[in-house]
Amino acid sequence: MGGACSRKRDQQVNEDSVQRGIPGIYSKSRSSKWMGPLLPRSSVDIQLGRVKCPSLMELCIHRTCEDIDNYSTFSMLPRDISQQIFNELVYYNRLTDVTLESFRDCAIQDICLGEYLEAKDSWMDAISSQGSSLLSVDLSGSDVTDSGLVLLKDCTNLQALTFNYCGQISDHGLQHISGLSNLTSLSFKKNSAITAQGMSSFAGLVNLVNLDLERCSGIHGGLIHLKGLLKLESLNIRCCKCITDADMKPLSGLTNLKELQISCRKVTDCGVAYLKGLHKLVLLNMEGCPVTAACLDSISALVALSYLNLNRCSLSDAGCEKFTALENLKVLNLGFNNITDKCLVNMKGLTNLESLNLDSCKIGDEGLVNLAGLPHLRSLELSDTEVGSAGLRHLSGLVNLESINLSFTMVTDSGLRKLSGLTSLKSLNLDARQITDTGIAALTNLTGLTHLDLFGAHITDFGTNCLRYFKNLRSLEICGGGLTDAGVRNIKDMTSLTLLNLSQNCRLSDKTLEFISGLTTLVSLNVSNSCITNAGLPHLKPLKNLRSLTLESCKVTACEIKKLQFTALPNLVSVRPE
Structure with missing residues (x-):
């Protein structure tokens, strides 16, 4: 998190962004x-x-x-x-x-060179010399081309090939792996050179179990070549903008599919109808697809489903009664949909539910009563909803709740008292300006907290006195508050911290860096928009595990930070300002 004092609250679908539970985009850099x-x-x-x-x-x-x-x-x-x-x-x-x-x-059996930018075609001869012993190859992000891929054709026992973000591999190269019938896992993420015609090379890979074509923009019409892959259990075609309803039809016969990730803007309720025979499906990710609650007519037939992601779709309350049939659901993501408390009535019977995401939905206090009977609920996302303090009383019995996000809600200090009995809580996000020192004082018995986000809350030095009760905290964010060096003194003994964000507290000085110099487990530190100067930087020398340091809008120079990095902080790889 940077130095900005506010966060995006209604971000549109970004197909190159990191989605919860799904790997983010690879950056072709040293990483x-x-x-x-x-x-x-x-x-x-x-x-x-x-x-x-x-x-x-x-x-x-x-x-x-x-x-x-x-x-x-x-x-x-x-x-x-x-x-x-x-x-x-x-x-x-x-x-x-x-x-x-x-x-x-x-x-050698395993060649794992993912993100190894030096890998190139000239390396492939030595790699392929492993012959029938070679079982797996990962050359993600490399400059390997079709010419290099050809050399693997005689490594007949290969079971796993990963060429994510290798943009120089095309349909021509795929022809040469069509005979590797022992392959069980194949991945070509973000490759615009692979087309429907090239996918014909997959038709003979009859033992394929996992296929990942995420962000492959030219594969429309190519899924027809997967019809014979009856052992396929996992298919990822996330963010393939070309995929349409017609591409869903060939998947209807893949009855062993357990995981399917689509997330394509052209797949509608009609396309989902082709999936209703996939009775072994456990995970279905359709984030960003323009489906409505009508798609639940088909999804409700997927009785094994335990993970369903319908974030950023076009759901409304009408039709949501079909959720009641999905009794095995453990994870349900409904964020950024036009659903209200009426939809939550259908959640009462989902007693196996462990995670529920209602981010930016029109959910209020009355709807939360329907969650009171979900004994296994561990994670609840209520950010940007109309939930207030009154509704939190319905959550007081969720004794297994470990994570709750109440950012940008109407919850006040008085509401936080209703959370005091949730002693299993490990992560609490209170990114709301109504929260003050009084609210933090009401949470002091939540001693198991490992993550506390108070970004934007009005926390002062007095409020940090309460933090001494949270001895297990690994992540703490107090941004935009009224902290001074005196408040940071109360943090200096929290030796379990790995992430500390104190940005937007403009009165913090070099004394703050002196106080936190003993927090040697810190991996990430942000003290942006403060009065930190170059003179305070030597206090950071003991923080040998530090990998990320953000000091934007401070009185420090990039030169001095670089000097600190090379002389005392060898693990520091992310620095702002640079």
Whole structure:
């Protein structure tokens, strides 16, 4: 979270955004890969002050990697040893054209080079030399082309291929993997060069279980080639803008499908009708599809369904009575729909429900009474609804509730008292300007909280006194409040914190950095829009685990932050300002 004091409240569907429970878009950059030589293998052990004693094998492998330039081949070593040496070199970003040659004909089983930007076609000869031993290859984000893919055609025992974000692989390359009938998993995320014609190469992959074509924009009409893949259990065609209702028809015969992600703006109620025979379907993600509650006529036949995502669709109350048939639902996302309290009446019988998302729906206090009988509910999203303090009394019996989001609601300090009995709560979002120190004082018995978001709440130094009760907090956000250095003093002993956001507290000074210098488990720190100066930066030197530091609109210079990064904070990879 940056330095801005407000958040987007009605964001439209962004097909390149990160959706809950679904991987986000890959960024073809160094990402975290270049951190390899610097990051500890077990941050948990380091945070707890433990140092794991390496085994003799680990020491030998580490020494071999240090002297890698002295070896021309590892083909005489046992396969598992060669694999471990290879993995170590990848982890520490030391694999090169030369070192890769050392692994030619080593019978390695797994080549995982996802995000390894150096990987290219010239590497494929050594990779394919593993022959029938090779079981999985991940070259996501690489510059491998059709020419490189061709070399894998003789690795007949391959079970998993992942070429996400490899834009230079086209239909021509797919022809050469059509004979790899042992493949069970195949992924080509975000590839505009793959077309319906190219998908004909998938028709012979009869053992395929998982297929991921997310953001492949040219595959309209190609799903017909999947009709014979009767072992297919998971299909991801999220954000393929070309997919229409007609593309749903070939899926009707894939009766072993357990997971289906569509999320396409051209799939309507008519397309969903083709899915009603998929009785083994456990997960159905249709976020952003222009379906109405009428689609529930078909979805209600999916009796095994436990995860249903209808966020940002066109649902209204009419037709929502069909939800009552989905008794096995555990996760239900209905955010950003035009539903009201009338829809919630149909939730009363969903007693297996563990997670319910009603973000930005027209839900009020009266509707929450229908949630009182959901004993297994663990996560509840009520952000941007019309819920107020009165409605929270209906939630007081949800003793298993672990996460609740009340941001941008009408809840006040008095309402928070009704949450005091929810001792299982671990995450609480109170991004609302009506919340003050008094409200925080009402929550002091929620000692199991690990995440507390008070972004935008009116919290002062006095309110931070109450934070000493939350000894397990790992994430704390107090932004836009009235904190001074004195308030931060009350935070300095919260040694479990990994994320701390104090942005928009304009009176914080360098003294604040001195107070938090003992929070050595911090991974992310934001003190934007404050009076922090270059003089305070040395106080951050003990924070060796820090990976993200945001000091926008402070009296600091990028030069001094970079100096701190290179001299004292080796794990710091995200810095603002740069």
